[in-house]
Amino acid sequence: MAQVRVRFAPSPTGSLHVGGARTALFNWLFARHHGGRMVLRIEDTDRSRSREESARGILEGMRWLELDWDEGPERGGDYGPYYQSQRLPVYREYLHRLEEAGAVYPCYCTPEELAARREEARRAGRPPRYDGRCRALSRQERSDREGRGIEPVLRLRVPAAGATVVDDLIRGSVSFENAVLDDFILWKSDGMPTYNFACVVDDAAMRISHVVRAEEHLSNTPKQLLLYAVLGEEPPRFAHVPMILAPDRSKLSKRHGATSLEEFRQQGFLPQAMVNYLALLGWSPDGVTEKMDRGFMVAHFDLGRVTHNAAVYDVQKLTWLNAIYLREMAVAALARAVTPFLRRAGLIPEELAGPQQEYLERVVGLLRERAHTLEELAALADYFFRPVEGYDEKGVRKHFRGEGAAELLAAVRERLAGAEEFTAAALEAAFSDLAAARGVPRGALIHPVRLAVTGRTMGPGLFELLELLGRERVLDRLARAQRWLEENVV
């Protein structure tokens, strides 16, 4: 295969959503697999909808997933600029070629007229296509309209006969009758190219070898192929990847919960898990492997193994993968990753001193296997950073009930106050002793103490937890729980 050059070409009209991210990932995997180049191009030809801020968000999302690009914004490259809004001269040049060839003509129909005709056609059950009425306007008719101050759009003369065949790397060959295509617009009246034109010009000018994009573009492809033909350019290979659908099988939108990468990030998903999950949506290396690192994905990625059917994304599976990555991460890295979540929850200050950093790592080490997301991890950690503010209701009924509870906590407290060492091993021995002395099972001690010290009925092993909390806080919390029990008859 000649030099592989792929591109991811988002339009900056919103944040990077899962579908876009998956397309970016497939492009990236394909490029890396073939030792090719990944081009990032921002398609901002819609002046009213494009936002600088969206473009930044998209780049940020790509960086978060560690999908690097070889050419594009902030990196430059030999085929720039990489913002379509800055490529007007290029489009004009290609447009000129089409004009020379007599392949385009001006159309003076207003958007309102066109919309009205479309609506009418739809009501009459006819396909809503442009009828070509401006195709054969005389010079006189044209200058009349220009005289009235109408800025025309430019349309392509599409042949009425024949068929255009898309040879798709994923779907095989797909044929479209040219008769169903209409004379689509290449150049808008505001002086900007349309998507279909800009896209073809750029892919040709940037020497893109493979266009890997979402299936919604499949029906645009014959139009683009027609353009390559009149331009005399060799078209790239196409690969249309299936759509990602919401759980109700409709097109993904905001009302389906998290759909933008940024939201997943804020919910505490890790980029490694995200990439792994996205790769599994529509592709599988062998039907068995679920967890894979980048190296594996790059080594095995194959467009021929991309599925043909749309996929529904499933947060539960993402969550499962995320938990695996959470557990496998180095504690230091994990501590760094949860930090923003702990701050947001008001559990830690802006700056952490050295010993606090070490403490945080130990906390994280204790809780990591109980959390599925960073957000959840932060929530589970609250009692390590602030006093217990209340006791779990069910826990109270179960473990704080009866006359003996306060007395029992007092006994434990006394015992722990006198313990020589405050280590998990020593604490465990102390609990065993005390339980034996009182003739009760250890659980009878463990559960009330956990509730007293953490406010919860669940969590890490009690002894590790007590050691980490330290004698002072443990004794203090036991005393507080005793007082609470005296004030609240259960």
Next chain:
RNA sequence: GGCCCCAUGGUCUAGAGGCCUAGGACACCACUCUUUCAAGGUGGUAACCCGGGUUCGAAUCCCGGUGGGGUCACCA
């Protein structure tokens, strides 16, 4: 509505005519481990959309139907 794509459990998928008594994973349900929770282990429920062909033989090939999706913008 026209055109195009697609069709294996609730979800993601393996399957390129006999290896399929349809495999894996998430989720779910049991049991197990256990100081709780989580993780882990074991087991279980659950699918080839329907109808015709082709073939000795079809989840796999063909046709039709049905269903879902996409697209028909001076959006990309």
